[in-house]
Amino acid sequence: MIELQQVSKTFHKKNGGVTALDNVSFTVGKGNIFGVIGASGAGKSTLIRCVNLLERPGSGKVIVDGKNLPDLSSSELARSRREMGMIFQHFNLLSSRTVYENIALPLELDKTPVSQIKTRVDELLALVGLEEKRNDFPSNLSGGQKQRVAIARALAARPKILLCDEATSALDPATTSSILSLLKNINRKFGITILLITHEMDVIKAICDEVAVISDGKLIEKGRVGDIFSNPSSPVTREFITSSHDVAVPFELEQVLTESSNGTDYPLVKLRFTGKLNAGTVFSETSRLFEVDNEIVAANMDYAQGIKFGVILILVKGTQENVQQAIEYYKSNNIQTEVLGYV
Numbered sequence: 001m002i003e004l005q006q007v008s009k010t011f012h013k014k015n016g017g018v019t020a021l022d023n024v025s026f027t028v029g030k031g032n033i034f035g036v037i038g039a040s041g042a043g044k045s046t047l048i049r050c051v052n053l054l055e056r057p058g059s060g061k062v063i064v065d066g067k068n069l070p071d072l073s074s075s076e077l078a079r080s081r082r083e084m085g086m087i088f089q090h091f092n093l094l095s096s097r098t099v100y101e102n103i104a105l106p107l108e109l110d111k112t113p114v115s116q117i118k119t120r121v122d123e124l125l126a127l128v129g130l131e132e133k134r135n136d137f138p139s140n141l142s143g144g145q146k147q148r149v150a151i152a153r154a155l156a157a158r159p160k161i162l163l164c165d166e167a168t169s170a171l172d173p174a175t176t177s178s179i180l181s182l183l184k185n186i187n188r189k190f191g192i193t194i195l196l197i198t199h200e201m202d203v204i205k206a207i208c209d210e211v212a213v214i215s216d217g218k219l220i221e222k223g224r225v226g227d228i229f230s231n232p233s234s235p236v237t238r239e240f241i242t243s244s245h246d247v248a249v250p251f252e253l254e255q256v257l258t259e260s261s262n263g264t265d266y267p268l269v270k271l272r273f274t275g276k277l278n279a280g281t282v283f284s285e286t287s288r289l290f291e292v293d294n295e296i297v298a299a300n301m302d303y304a305q306g307i308k309f310g311v312i313l314i315l316v317k318g319t320q321e322n323v324q325q326a327i328e329y330y331k332s333n334n335i336q337t338e339v340l341g342y343v
């Protein structure tokens with residue numbers, strides 16, 4: 001549905017150029033939810049704006065539903081753009097229009113007959129759960145409700161693609177989760193292709209089928225979300241996964257944790273598991289092989305596309321030699337292993 005081929009974009013300034021996108025290529029299949037994650041300044045906004053040509057790439061192809069957008073005439077481009085709805089971090093609603101009128105706007109611009117507009121807007125209000133708010137103005141809505149209006153407006157002309165520019169970044173976690181569920185629902189119900197950009201791995205984990213990671217304008221990794229979570233290849237990706245998924249040392253232990261061992265204490269170890277390994281099996285193996293006890297102090301396990309992954313804090317109890325062997329065993333099994341201190 002969307003294919004970027006070697007897209008580059010450089011912004012020229014007085015004191016030199018900034019390469020916002022450097023040879024970026026990826027494909028988003030029809031009906032998929034594809035997420036692009038990157039830190040601030042990585043080029044995410046430029047990327048999503050290149051997809052509907054709000055930003056013209058310096059070079060490369062932007063093929064949407066079989067057409068290379070930079071080759072199109074302005075009327076053909078307008079037609080292609082109608083196939084793409086877009087939602088934004090700050091909603092971009094018109095404050096002087098009611099909820100109903102905001103949603104109706106794209107249909108009015110398309111000169112849709114009033115009776116058809118009414119039917120469609122009623123459908124959309126039901127879809128996003130805002131029937132009661134139809135006559136309210138945006139200033140009287142919560143952030144989540146505003147984003148629901150924006151989603152309804154973006155879907156009004158029945159686009160094939162929905163572009164989401166940091167759509168949940170201004171929302172609290174509970175509202176974020178309800179908006180992500182709504183997007184997933186829309187994707188399933190209507191088969192609409194979704195391309196979203198975000199700086200939060202939680203968003204990717206919650207709804208995306210595939211993910212691409214960009215850093216300094218370059219696409220550094222891409223793949224199925226489950227595969228990337230279970231086997232991230234770049235440090236940047238690993239950092240995103242870690243930041244979205246960690247456990248803190250409990251306060252009580254933090255108070256007594258020492259940097260080096262006194263010979264009679266036990267190491268507090270942080271283990272990062274991915275889907276290929278079962279923590280329970282690994283713990284019972286080390287207990288059997290090295291006569292250690294793995295006392296679980298804290299854990300944070302989760303799923304991304306059915307792949308289990310997570311982080312576990314354990315106190316490894318046993319003789320110094322056995323404990324050391326158990327730690328080496330974890331490392332040799334590709335478990336990211338870090339000794340945080342001794343208790």
Ligand SMILES: Nc1ncnc2c1ncn2[C@@H]1O[C@H](COP(=O)(O)OP(=O)(O)OP(=O)(O)O)[C@@H](O)[C@H]1O
Binds near residue numbers: 013038
């Ligand atoms: N119109 C512009 N003129 C000049 N430089 C620009 C312009 N737009 C973006 N840039 C530069 O391009 C780079 C990528 O910016 P972009 O906004 O795409 O990143 P981003 O990943 O979306 O960041 P953020 O999450 O902070 O919005 C940055 O260095 C930015 O300063």
